[in-house]
Ligand SMILES: *[C@@H]1O[C@H](CO)[C@@H](O)[C@H](O)[C@H]1NC(C)=O
């Protein structure tokens with residue numbers, strides 16, 4: 001099944017909310033005769049009979065065979081937003097029908113963190129050394145320097161940066177020439193000192209007050225992880241004051257529960273989503289001593305021990321980067337249409353990015369291709385598990401640079417970046433683990449965002 005046939009078959013709208021609408025429309029098309037009383041009486045009777053049958057049999061219908069009930073139980077749509085512990089998840093169906101219902105699935109985690117053996121070193125992965133451009137020296141014609149957090153990378157520099165070799169590349173945090181003010185994303189010295197000590201990190205962010213604070217499920221987190229893993233939640237000042245107003249005030253150590261709140265001042269982008277990509281994609285820059293990091297979106301509550309996650313998604317599979325695929329979409333063509341349909345971003349900017357990618361070799365996802373490099377070209381990037389190895393760090397920088405240059409929709413640039421990196425380094429292994437979305441749902445509990453961030 002190629003990309004387009006896939007589109008036609010599924011329609012362009014795979015969101016549950018949209019499905020409700022379409023379902024409604026379908027019923028709406030039944031031609032109701034307006035005048036015949038007998039027909040009305042018949043319909044009324046039939047409806048009554050159906051209702052009676054349905055309700056009297058409801059408790060006999062196996063849960064997983066009733067599509068309507070399943071949609072109401074959809075975790076994304078119906079989770080509480082109060083921050084109170086949510087009710088226990090519905091039992092996963094024995095055989096879930098592909099792409100429709102989205103449930104967590106079984107993951108064989110290690111029994112306990114006590115017997116985990118971290119691989120002795122990370123040097124079995126592709127080795128080279130990366131340095132990062134610290135300062136942009138280029139100035140514009142009229143001597144007004146346009147400060148950019150991502151720097152001013154030329155297309156030629158961009159092209160060269162894809163080679164997995166010793167190099168110095170753009171990877172955010174680019175300062176202006178001496179004498180210029182900060183580029184943004186400022187962190188106070190105390191927090192920086194703490195972040196420099198972190199060896200294993202779980203991090204997330206809330207900018208622009210877009211989410212509630214979801215604390216990791218404490219009883220699922222081992223004593224070992226509580227002592228050895230940094231849990232860092234990046235927030236802006238606006239979010240911090242909103243959280244404080246709601247009674248979530250950090251203690252003297254800057255912590256709320258397991259999260260240590262790190263306040264970011266002087267946000268580098270007007271677009272909060274784009275700002276959010278800094279901690280999401282650049283954890284190796286924010287935590288320079290870290291060997292491993294786990295990113296989760298703030299709409300999720302972590303409820304598996306981070307060490308068990310590292311073991312399951314990296315160590316066991318000898319991977320250096322793990323991310324889940326999208327629950328419904330696998331093709332970038334489809335993702336582009338979906339982004340436009342939901343007005344996620346300026347359409348012209350999406351087209352510019354997409355045309356550029358097509359002219360540079362992006363192809364449609366072909367599920368039947370036995371040599372396909374990824375199980376899907378569309379990620380569900382709300383959960384990322386990384387070893388901070390050279391390939392993993394390079395991929396993260398390259399992906400961030402795309403988000404900086406083009407739209408902030410990172411699902412659009414993911415496959416292009418990955419495929420180009422592979423294409424330009426055929427002899428350099430990158431041990432990538434794209435796991436199933438249902439597994440992501442086991443790692444963390446999903447909630448809806450607090451507010452809808454307007455498209456920019
Ligand atoms: C290191 O990687 C090579 C190939 O990439 C593999 O054959 C070997 O088993 C690995 N060694 C360890 C200790 O994982």
Ligand SMILES: *[C@@H]1O[C@H](CO)[C@@H](O)[C@H](O)[C@H]1NC(C)=O
Pocket residue numbers: 128129166
């Ligand atoms: C790459 O950098 C490493 C460490 O800085 C160095 O040991 C190695 O010789 C360099 N390799 C090349 C090909 O320059």
Ligand SMILES: *[C@@H]1O[C@H](CO)[C@@H](O)[C@H](O)[C@H]1NC(C)=O
Pocket residue numbers: 346347348349352456
């Ligand atoms: C949309 O993007 C295009 C191209 O990047 C730009 O020229 C245009 O000003 C943008 N429109 C809006 C409303 O931001």
